[in-house]
Amino acid sequence: MQTKPGTDFSDEESQRYSRNALLDGVGWEGQARWRAGKVLVVGAGGLGSAALLYLAAAGVGRLGLVDGDAVELSNLQRQIIHYSTDVGRRKVASAAESLTALNPHCRLETFDLRLDPDNLREVVQGFEVVLDASDNFVTRFLLAEQCWQAGLPLVSAAATGWHGQLLVQMPGAANPCYRCLVPEAPSAEAVPPSTQAGILGAVAGALGCLQAVEALKLLLDRETDLSRRLLAYDGLQGRFQSLERVKRADCLLCGKM
Numbered sequence: 001m002q003t004k005p006g007t008d009f010s011d012e013e014s015q016r017y018s019r020n021a022l023l024d025g026v027g028w029e030g031q032a033r034w035r036a037g038k039v040l041v042v043g044a045g046g047l048g049s050a051a052l053l054y055l056a057a058a059g060v061g062r063l064g065l066v067d068g069d070a071v072e073l074s075n076l077q078r079q080i081i082h083y084s085t086d087v088g089r090r091k092v093a094s095a096a097e098s099l100t101a102l103n104p105h106c107r108l109e110t111f112d113l114r115l116d117p118d119n120l121r122e123v124v125q126g127f128e129v130v131l132d133a134s135d136n137f138v139t140r141f142l143l144a145e146q147c148w149q150a151g152l153p154l155v156s157a158a159a160t161g162w163h164g165q166l167l168v169q170m171p172g173a174a175n176p177c178y179r180c181l182v183p184e185a186p187s188a189e190a191v192p193p194s195t196q197a198g199i200l201g202a203v204a205g206a207l208g209c210l211q212a213v214e215a216l217k218l219l220l221d222r223e224t225d226l227s228r229r230l231l232a233y234d235g236l237q238g239r240f241q242s243l244e245r246v247k248r249a250d251c252l253l254c255g256k257m
């Protein structure tokens, strides 16, 4: 195991990342890989807050933040990257300030916009891993399609009420895509938004943390069960379930139609 930092980590970085470097499968080589890593996080809300904070803390060198909203008071019970004094500010500005305070080594690129078919390709360009931390199916479908076509791994999570779910859409003809699992957007009754069903901040945060774990593994080229499985979390029951995802021949995105 490599226990000493490489020559190009400063003393400050060596201390900051010392517990990462001790990790099985990471070392200073892995830390250097994270420092060179480029991760895009779409949504600076409940999922994105946790994911962004942990990615910055871990030392990912370049983080892209996409969000077109301003911070509202009702966001603060779950969107822990924003503070009471941030209410009314643009979310990307507020999040960037928190991330810089946490880790000034992290280079940030902010996109104060809502993703649409016209801006999607340009925003995603240049990143290696994309995290879908959005709160709507329009964005989820757009990201799934763009990432599939661009050959980019996508870590997709969702949370509502006491529940959350997580999957990784890995490029590769044999792998199932997001649309294999969710062919069409479900009705608002089937999946009520947080404005109707509420959402526990810690549940969203748990899923955001898991997204960060998957993104860090992807940067190290580690395989994950989640490329072929769905992880479902029921916070009320205290239960995780790992469910197989099947590739659909008639899938609108990845099928052979």
Ligand SMILES: [Zn+2]
Binding pocket: 176, 177, 178, 179, 180, 181, 247, 248, 251, 252, 253, 254, 255
């Ligand atoms: Zn598919």
